[in-house]
Structures are given as C-alpha cells and as structure tokens.
Amino acid sequence: MSDDWKERLLIRELVENWAVWRDAGDWERFRTVWHDDGRMMATWFQGTADEFIKVSREGFEKGVSILHFLGGMGIDIAENRAIAQTKMTINQRASVDGVICDVVCTGRFYDFLEKRQGRWGVVLRQPIYEKDRIDPVDPSQAPALDRQRLESFPIGYRHLAYLQSGLGFKVKPDMPGLTGPLVEDLYRRGRAWLEGKPLEMALRPPE
Template sequence: MAIRKVVEDWAVLRDSGRWDEFASVWHDDGWMTATWFQGPFRDFIRVSREGFERGVQISHFLGGFTCEVAVPRAIAQTKMKIEQRASVHGVDVDVTCSGRFYDFLELRDGRWALVRRQPIYERDRMDVVNPAATVQLDTALLDLFPVGYRHLAYAQEQVGYRVMRGLPGLTGAAIEKLYEEGASWLAGSPEPGQPLKNLSQEDD
C-alpha cells in the first residue's frame, strides 16, 4: 500500500503542479527518464514546472498495478496513459500514449520512495481536438520515432522538445535490458540500472 501511494502521489502531485509535495515521492538520488528528459529528479521538477507555467498540458492516468518486493528494494509496474495537448502544424491535437511506469524503489528510514522511474511506451495515437479539422503529418519524420511513442514524440518535437529514441517498448532489446536491471536491483545491485543515451548526443 505504501508503494502504491508513492505511484499515485507521483501522478496527482505532478499534474496539479504541487511541486514541493511532488519532491517527497523521490529519494535524494532519484532520477527520471521521459521522452524529453533524463536526469536527477530535481531537474525534472524544475523543467516540468517551467513547462506547466507556460501552459504545457501533460496528464497521467493510472491503471493496474503490481510490484515485487525484496525488502528494502522493490520494483513496481503500473499501467498508465500519458495525454498531451499540443499544436501540430497549426492544429490543436491530443496525443494519448499507453504503457507502464517501471519504478525502482527503496525503503530508507521507514519511507518508500523512488530511486528511478522508467516509462515503457507501448502504443499511441493522435486525434484532432476539433473534429472538423485535419492535420497532415510528415511521414518521414514520424517514421524516425519508435512505434510505441511516435505520435507523442512528433508532437513534442513540434513544440520544441528534444525527444529520445530507443526507449523501452512492449518488446525488444531496450525492454529486456530494463527487466534485467530490475532483477539486479531486487538482488542488491548498487545502482538502479544505467542512464540511457544522453539527450545531447546525436542519434546513430
């Protein structure tokens, strides 16, 4: 129940802009990966807050939950949807991405909190907000992004974010590596896996 509360608090506090409370779901060395960000949780809070204050609309919705616990460690997986409203080629759209949050947690001084969060992106879609409108996507650009989050990535790059490639999806090498890192974390690994490719690096 304590782990589930951390997961629920993450979504509610982040999406409502309650930044001081949002910091409480993390341990001091916690770090986050998103399509558009990778780094320490404090930096994630800063950039999320900046986006929130300039009107970036990203919401998170949670579903089924499971976790493996090997005290003082845990791995939690939670079904989720990410929704973002953005302007793409001058047309307002809603993008919905379905997947899972894959969380590395630890019990320290009686408190469960996040050490790492890695979303898994399984599938997504883009819908126009006004049913009378249409949007024409650049197919060549769309095909540059992984299938699990290609529409989300397309929209995010249109509004100025730099999006990571190679993030975990439903199948493939990236998700298998993540599962291995999770098993190692439960077995006592000193680190919750390794950061993925830096956003500042050029794609191969």
C-alpha cells in the same frame, strides 16, 4: 493486515501521489515521492528529480498540458527494495502542424524504489512506451503529418515524439517499448536491483 500488504499499499500510494501531485502542480509534495538521488527518464527529459521538477514546473507555468492516468499495478518487493510496474497513459495537448491535438500514449511506469529510514521513494522511473495515437480536438480538422518524420520515431511513442519534437524538445530515440531488447534489458536491470546490486550496476549494459 500483513506487513507485506502494508508495504504494497504504501508503494501504491506513492505511485498514485506522483501522478496527482505532478499534474496538479503541487511541487512541494511532488518532491517527497523521490529520494534525493532520484532520476527520471522520459521521452523529452532525462536527469535528476530536482531537474525534472524544475522543468516540469516551468512548463506548467507556461501552459504545457501533460496529464497522467494510472491503471493496474504489479509490485515485486525484496527487503527494502521494490520494482513497481503501473499501467498508465500520458495525454499531452498541443498544436501539431497548426491543429490543436491530443496525443495519448499507453504504457507502463517501471519504477526502481527503495525504503530508506522508514520511507519509500523513487530512485529511478523508466517509462515503457507501448502504443500511441493522435486525435484532433476539433474532429473537423486534421493535421497534415509529415509521414517520413513520423515514422522516424519508435512505434511505441511516435505520435508523442512527433508532437514533442515539433515543440522544440529533443526526444530520446531509444526508450523501451512493449517488446524487444530495450525492454528486456530493463527487466534485467530490475532483477539486478531486487538482488541488491548498486543502481550503477543495475544500469550497466549486459556483457
């Protein structure tokens, strides 16, 4: 097996472990997929990996139900850096206007990765939210959604945002979707990362 394929397998294992260990509440092993300066961006949370683990653990222990399913993956490697894009769905179950519902959001995990001291780790995870839907768990019921509030959220994750904001979360209103300037800027930042630029420079808005 070539060295390139070995690195790709290691990265794939890392991304898959993120979903398995996070959803299982295996917090000690979940911490190992991150570098110490790792950061997480999500609709309901933006901050350090340690902060994300803390709030995820608190939610898990309170019964918050968020599950992740992974699909195909594309990986670009430049020496000790990589960008991994992984097809995914986020499934969150909660009460929506008094009705237990599942929200399924489809998109991609866009991961900034780096190999340090022989170990790959996540430096930044930025999901891309492409489309979502809401389904009542009991099909004989349906939540009476507030159409104006629903349509105030971006189309790629508006049902997820509706559910999460109803639970009291402050939802970030400008996450990248399938198309548009936000996702184009994310791709630009990914290219800068692979070119060896500091993460701060890769995150800088275009001039």
